Amino acid sequence: MARNPQLNSHGGLRHLLSIEGLPREIVVAILDTAEPFTEVAEREVKKLPLLRGKSVFNLFFENSTRTRTTFEIAAKRLSADVINLNVSTSSTAKGETLLDTVDNLVAMQADMFVVRHASSGAPYLIAQHLEATRRPNVHVVNAGDGRHAHPTQGLLDMYTIRHYKRDFTQLTVAVVGDILHSRVARSQIHALTTLGVPEVRAIAPKTLLPSEVERLGVRVFHDMREGLRGVDVVMMLRLQNERMTGSLLPSPQEYFKFFGLTEDKLALAKPDAIVLHPGPMNRGVEIDSAVADGGQAVILPQVTFGIAVRMAVMSMLAHG
Ligand code: CP
Numbered sequence: 001m002a003r004n005p006q007l008n009s010h011g012g013l014r015h016l017l018s019i020e021g022l023p024r025e026i027v028v029a030i031l032d033t034a035e036p037f038t039e040v041a042e043r044e045v046k047k048l049p050l051l052r053g054k055s056v057f058n059l060f061f062e063n064s065t066r067t068r069t070t071f072e073i074a075a076k077r078l079s080a081d082v083i084n085l086n087v088s089t090s091s092t093a094k095g096e097t098l099l100d101t102v103d104n105l106v107a108m109q110a111d112m113f114v115v116r117h118a119s120s121g122a123p124y125l126i127a128q129h130l131e132a133t134r135r136p137n138v139h140v141v142n143a144g145d146g147r148h149a150h151p152t153q154g155l156l157d158m159y160t161i162r163h164y165k166r167d168f169t170q171l172t173v174a175v176v177g178d179i180l181h182s183r184v185a186r187s188q189i190h191a192l193t194t195l196g197v198p199e200v201r202a203i204a205p206k207t208l209l210p211s212e213v214e215r216l217g218v219r220v221f222h223d224m225r226e227g228l229r230g231v232d233v234v235m236m237l238r239l240q241n242e243r244m245t246g247s248l249l250p251s252p253q254e255y256f257k258f259f260g261l262t263e264d265k266l267a268l269a270k271p272d273a274i275v276l277h278p279g280p281m282n283r284g285v286e287i288d289s290a291v292a293d294g295g296q297a298v299i300l301p302q303v304t305f306g307i308a309v310r311m312a313v314m315s316m317l318a319h320g
Pocket of ligand 1: 063064065066067068153278
């Protein structure tokens with residue numbers, strides 16, 4: 001496998017596995033490629049032929065509402081055939097390995113795998129296997145692996161920020177909440193630093209921060225009010241209870257009191273600050289309904305932009 005498994009020998013996108021290690025020009029190219037797709041959607045042109053004749057397999061070994069559905073919509077808008085493997089009724093439930101499943105789907109002429117898996121690294125494993133079995137025309141998109149990465153979420157968040165704020169190099173951005181267990185947070189932080197955001201703040205209790213998080217290029221705050229002061233963008237995260245072991249928090253109520261985004265805490269940010277959340281939201285735990293449904297929230301536009309960004313990623317993969 002090449003040194004950067006995400007790139008082909010010409011420096012084009014081969015797989016999308018993580019934003020970490022992705023050159024800035026590729027990140028910008030994805031955002032730029034997504035722009036006309038958003039406009040196409042607004043003009044209600046439903047289908048483009050860019051993936052005509054291609055088969056996209058959605059392999060979701062974990063639950064999803066937004067990611068799976070928007071990948072399906074995006075692939076269909078590009079005229080691909082989309083197959084959603086029902087993991088609970090597939091032969092993985094009988095003990096078939098992930099790579100045997102992949103080999104069988106490749107034998108069915110799969111062109112692209114969109115993979116969500118509880119194990120960090122599962123999409124890398126598939127990409128390596130495709131390389132080893134000489135399948136250069138089959139691509140992998142990571143749709144979230146363990147607590148490692150969720151690159152298309154990070155990209156659609158960047159698209160949303162650019163849509164509302166234009167210039168990354170003038171921004172202060174806060175990422176707030178359960179950073180320790182969040183693949184979204186890692187992808188967001190790598191994307192923000194790659195795009196030249198001068199100040200990325202990580203706001204969380206000590207128990208929900210990875211050790212040496214500063215090495216990612218963030219400034220750490222344990223006091224949410226202090227951390228939100230003067231920011232342009234607030235990126236909220238869900239408490240990932242399903243990945244927590246042991247008691248990391250006193251209670252959801254206590255967490256909401258100190259790290260829940262309420263209108264009074266948001267008032268410390270710039271008056272035109274925007275609020276993002278990748279979903280699913282836990283109202284009353286990390287975000288108050290008054291903020292989630294308020295005028296500064298761009299949470300539903302994020303979902304819509306996700307279609308255009310996923311169209312961009314898939315068309316760039318298919319066309320090198
Ligand atoms: N943001 C996100 O990944 O949502 P889903 O789990 O619904 O796909």
